[in-house]
Amino acid sequence: xxxxxxxxxxxxxxxxxxxxxxxxxxxxxxxxxxxxxxxxxxxxxxxxxxxxxxxxxxxxxxxxxxxxxxxxxxxxxxxxxxxxxxxxxxxxxxxxxxxxxxxxxxxxxxxxxxxxxxxxxxxxxxxxxxxxxxxxxxxxxxxxxxxxxxxxxxxxxxxxxxxxxxxxxxxxxxxxxxxxxxxxxxxxxxxxxxxxxxxxxxxxxxxxxxxxxxxxxxxxxxxxxxxxxxxxxxxxxxxxxxxxxxxxxxxxxxxxxxxxxxxxxxxxxxxxxxxxxxxxxxxxxxxxxxxxxxxxxxxxxxxxxxxxxxxxxxxxxxxxxxxxxxxxxxxxxxxxxxxxxxxxxxxxxxxxxxxxxxxxxxxxxxxxxxxxxxxxxxxxxxxxxxxxxxxxxxxxxxxxxxxxxxxxxxxxxxxxxxxxxxxxxxxxxxxxxxxxxxxxxxxxxxxxxxxxxxxxxxx
Amino acid sequence: xxxxxxxxxxxxxxxxxxxxxxxxxxxxxxxxxxxxxxxxxxxxxxxxxxxxxxxxxxxxxxxxxxxxxxxxxxxxxxxxxxxxxxxxxxxxxxxxxxxxxxxxxxxxxxxxxxxxxxxxxxxxxxxxxxxxxxxxxxxxxxxxxxxxxxxxxxxxxxxxxxxxxxxxxxxxxxxxxxxxxxxxxxxxxxxxxxxxxxxxxxxxxxxxxxxxxxxxxxxxxxxxxxxxxxxxxxxxxxxxxxxxxxxxxxxxxxxxxxxxxxxxxxxxxxxxxxxxxxxxxxxxxxxxxxxxxxxxxxxxxxxxxxxxxxxxxxxxxxxxxxxxxxxxxxxxxxxxxxxxxxxxxxxxxxxxxxxxxxxxxxxxxxxxxxxxxxxxxxxxxxxxxxxxxxxxxxxxxxxxxxxxxxxxxxxxxxxxxxxxxxxxxxxxxxxxxxxxxxxxxxxxxxxxxxxxxxxxxxx
Numbered sequence: 001x002x003x004x005x006x007x008x009x010x011x012x013x014x015x016x017x018x019x020x021x022x023x024x025x026x027x028x029x030x031x032x033x034x035x036x037x038x039x040x041x042x043x044x045x046x047x048x049x050x051x052x053x054x055x056x057x058x059x060x061x062x063x064x065x066x067x068x069x070x071x072x073x074x075x076x077x078x079x080x081x082x083x084x085x086x087x088x089x090x091x092x093x094x095x096x097x098x099x100x101x102x103x104x105x106x107x108x109x110x111x112x113x114x115x116x117x118x119x120x121x122x123x124x125x126x127x128x129x130x131x132x133x134x135x136x137x138x139x140x141x142x143x144x145x146x147x148x149x150x151x152x153x154x155x156x157x158x159x160x161x162x163x164x165x166x167x168x169x170x171x172x173x174x175x176x177x178x179x180x181x182x183x184x185x186x187x188x189x190x191x192x193x194x195x196x197x198x199x200x201x202x203x204x205x206x207x208x209x210x211x212x213x214x215x216x217x218x219x220x221x222x223x224x225x226x227x228x229x230x231x232x233x234x235x236x237x238x239x240x241x242x243x244x245x246x247x248x249x250x251x252x253x254x255x256x257x258x259x260x261x262x263x264x265x266x267x268x269x270x271x272x273x274x275x276x277x278x279x280x281x282x283x284x285x286x287x288x289x290x291x292x293x294x295x296x297x298x299x300x301x302x303x304x305x306x307x308x309x310x311x312x313x314x315x316x317x318x319x320x321x322x323x324x325x326x327x328x329x330x331x332x333x334x335x336x337x338x339x340x341x342x343x344x345x346x347x348x349x350x351x352x353x354x355x356x357x358x359x360x361x362x363x364x365x366x367x368x369x370x371x372x373x374x375x376x377x378x379x380x381x382x383x384x385x386x387x388x389x390x391x392x393x394x395x396x397x398x399x400x401x402x403x404x405x406x407x408x409x410x411x412x413x414x415x416x417x418x419x420x421x422x423x424x425x426x427x428x429x430x431x432x433x434x435x436x437x438x439x440x441x442x443x444x445x446x447x448x449x450x451x452x453x454x455x456x457x458x459x
Numbered sequence: 460x461x462x463x464x465x466x467x468x469x470x471x472x473x474x475x476x477x478x479x480x481x482x483x484x485x486x487x488x489x490x491x492x493x494x495x496x497x498x499x500x501x502x503x504x505x506x507x508x509x510x511x512x513x514x515x516x517x518x519x520x521x522x523x524x525x526x527x528x529x530x531x532x533x534x535x536x537x538x539x540x541x542x543x544x545x546x547x548x549x550x551x552x553x554x555x556x557x558x559x560x561x562x563x564x565x566x567x568x569x570x571x572x573x574x575x576x577x578x579x580x581x582x583x584x585x586x587x588x589x590x591x592x593x594x595x596x597x598x599x600x601x602x603x604x605x606x607x608x609x610x611x612x613x614x615x616x617x618x619x620x621x622x623x624x625x626x627x628x629x630x631x632x633x634x635x636x637x638x639x640x641x642x643x644x645x646x647x648x649x650x651x652x653x654x655x656x657x658x659x660x661x662x663x664x665x666x667x668x669x670x671x672x673x674x675x676x677x678x679x680x681x682x683x684x685x686x687x688x689x690x691x692x693x694x695x696x697x698x699x700x701x702x703x704x705x706x707x708x709x710x711x712x713x714x715x716x717x718x719x720x721x722x723x724x725x726x727x728x729x730x731x732x733x734x735x736x737x738x739x740x741x742x743x744x745x746x747x748x749x750x751x752x753x754x755x756x757x758x759x760x761x762x763x764x765x766x767x768x769x770x771x772x773x774x775x776x777x778x779x780x781x782x783x784x785x786x787x788x789x790x791x792x793x794x795x796x797x798x799x800x801x802x803x804x805x806x807x808x809x810x811x812x813x814x815x816x817x818x819x820x821x822x823x824x825x826x827x828x829x830x831x832x833x834x835x836x837x838x839x840x841x842x843x844x845x846x847x848x849x850x851x852x853x854x855x856x857x858x859x860x861x862x863x864x865x866x867x868x869x870x871x872x873x874x875x876x877x878x879x880x881x882x883x884x885x886x887x888x889x890x891x892x893x894x895x896x897x898x899x900x901x902x903x904x905x906x907x908x909x910x911x912x913x914x915x916x917x918x
Binding site: 012044046047050055056061062064165306307308309311312327328329331332333334335336337338345347372373374375376404406407408409410411413414415417418420424426427428429430431432433434435436437439440441443444 | 471503505506509514515520521523624765766767768770771786787788790791792793794795796797804806831832833834835863865866867868869870872873874876877879883885886887888889890891892893894895896898899900902903
């Protein structure tokens with residue numbers, strides 16, 4: 001009889017694992033059942049802000065692979081609208097509730113892939129039945145928000161709570177739809193994924209498109225009338241709102257895993273080894289937004305919910321479940337986004353992370369351009385480097401620029417990944433042609449400036 | 460008395476060296492005299508095609524730093540229109556001819572920086588006094604060509620000889636100016652800096668904008684009438700031409716150096732050590748388009764004339780002359796260009812280079828997109844990887860894509876620089892957001908495909 005793999009969660013990590021396992025083992029060797037509580041498999045949650053803004057017109061464009069593909073091409077028994085409610089490690093079975101048809105199913109497993117994803121952070125004050133309050137984690141969230149935005153009376157005043165990637169992207173999307181937008185952030189800057197000096201460049205761009213930024217402001221409640229949201233209550237008084245978007249981030253979805261006894265680390269994510277096995281629990285694997293992972297620079301566990309990690313981790317788990325060998329070596333915190341035409345990239349540690357991790361360091365910001373200064377379309381770009389002293393090892397990098405900027409963070413990410421020093425980086429052979437870079441690439445200019453700063457710091 | 464540094468050649472390498480030396484040593488310690496036979500210092504030869512096309516309207520935009528800056532800010536005695544005609548290592552002096560004023564000057568030196576650049580390859584048949592034949596190496600070349608293009612009777616039929624970067628860029632520039640353009644290439648493909656499969660994508664784009672490509676065709680002469688060029692003679696007959704652009708590449712300008720006894724390597728470039736010293740010749744340094752350098756992947760010397768290398772090498776020499784310590788660790792052959800909107804990047808070895816160097820390898824081409832497939836503006840991108848077998852070490856990479864493609868070669872260049880295997884590359888933490896990449900970045904997709912090819916090759 002075939003071995004049975006059960007996958008809890010049918011999004012990026014779970015389906016990547018299932019597909020990779022299937023590539024290596026056929027149905028006679030491994031049967032695969034995947035439970036997904038939502039309506040969809042493998043969709044791009046990162047694309048939701050662009051769907052809301054109208055840049056991406058159709059929801060289905062966000063769906064990478066539909067269940068039919070998984071069933072027919074991969075021979076995976078994918079069961080949508082089924083929520084796994086219990087995992088019994090002793091009896092090697094899961095219990096799932098059929099959210100559509102009602103009733104429960106029990107399925108035995110030999111191998112379990114836990115990929116339940118993340119759940120939005122939702123403080124007590126945000127728990128309301130009032131209409132007009134939305135998360136933006138799932139396609140269903142997005143559909144509900146779009147419906148609200150298009151229904152009469154049309155909302156005109158939006159408040160976005162939280163100034164991280166999703167908050168900033170949603171604020172831009174709502175501006176593009178013609179709403180007035182306040183963005184409320186508890187910290188002293190939005191986009192706190194980069195340091196304050198770089199975040200200020202982003203905040204300027206946000207203000208430039210009409211987003212009202214309210215930093216250092218704590219939300220304490222929501223006001224409603226006749227079942228509709230009317231205002232966000234803050235320490236400085238109420239802010240009127242016809243629609244409220246919660247962008248407070250996510251946390252690992254581990255309730256079920258913890259009940260079953262799977263180990264959870266200091267970040268709240270499930271612990272795994274390098275092969276994505278759950279340590280001490282034979283035959284159980286975990287991957288994606290529900291796990292914590294190693295930050296390769298700080299050496300500490302982190303929880304970063306991002307599709308690209310989920311896909312990689314799922315692939316690694318699937319290769320291993322399939323009888324192959326693969327490891328996931330951790331992350332370095334690379335991320336990119338944009339606010340209108342302003343592009344933002346980051347990798348590694350911010351200054352505060354470097355301090356927390358105990359590093360001594362210098363940091364520099366080098367101003368340059370994306371193209372040769374004389375080439376049409378040359379726009380400003382700021383590259384920040386954080387380098388350990390006295391070693392000169394790169395610890396982190398940030399880029400903010402107006403065009404062709406964000407993905408240059410990859411160059412720095414690969415340098416960081418390989419433990420390069422800023423001194424060694426000054427010699428890197430990067431592509432040069434006037435439409436693409438000054439003769440000293442912005443990355444090299446920043447590396448040179450960091451070398452000078454290190455020399456100065458040692459004097 | 461101050462030590463005397465003489466710089467032969469006042470472009471990128473020479474002036475980078477002079478500036479860096481000056482940063483570390485003041486005029487009382489080091490006097491600096493730089494001889495430049497042309498009219499300009501530190502200009503962007505790479506920008507000439509964009510000046511010819513009109514994209515960059517003004518010649519002076521291509522001049523990075525003028526002589527006044529070097530004299531006043533750096534205290535460098537820069538002498539334009541002075542051609543060094545002899546170097547006497549015994550007597551430690553150079554002789555320079557004043558091309559403008561006439562006469563000769565002799566200057567003694569303690570330290571010599573040889574940075575005489577490159578000279579265009581010009582076969583015997585190309586030596587003509589006929590008007591209408593142009594190189595495009597110097598600003599003077601560019602000015603002469605522009606003058607010819609704008610003078611009556613206006614040229615309408617251009618033939619560009621040579622299908623490398625400069626030939627392809629000049630062909631595009633001339634199309635943009637409204638000329639008909641034939642591009643003649645002796646090899647079986649233009650843009651032979653990438654492999655044939657990738658070059659074919661470039662050739663398609665060139666044909667798409669109306670460039671007539673003639674490959675496998677040898678030029679044997681030029682025809683003229685009344686002192687004007689009328690045709691290019693080839694093995695297949697004459698090709699009518701009102702203007703001929705020679706894009707046959709350059710070779711190191713070493714005549715003077717060789718007369719003085721400086722050692723020249725197998726590529727024809729001057730040999731240097733890692734600090735840019737000329738070995739066996741105390742007090743003499745060399746950098747830029749006149750030297751050969753180490754290719755870090757093949758381990759063999761190469762001659763690559765490119766402003767970015769010249770600047771880096773000059774900087775290294777100048778730091779060392781200034782009493783500091785720096786090394787130039789070699790190159791990996793990274794280059795980028797574009798043909799209209801098609802972007803081309805390359806790094807490391809092509810297939811033929813890998814064969815020449817004796818490597819066994821697999822190569823793969825992965826098709827992907829620059830953005831998430833659903834994000835507006837997503838365009839096709841092909842990433843080629845060449846990986847050693849069985850080790851999996853990356854040996855080379857090429858990218859051809861329609862938008863936001865070329866500079867992604869830097870990601871691969873840094874991976875190659877650090878000796879990464881394609882297997883390790885599949886785990887790289889690269890920036891992901893829908894406007895910038897699919898959830899599997901094109902670089903990662905290619906790495907995965909290379910891993911599969913390696914596994915297949917070992918079966």
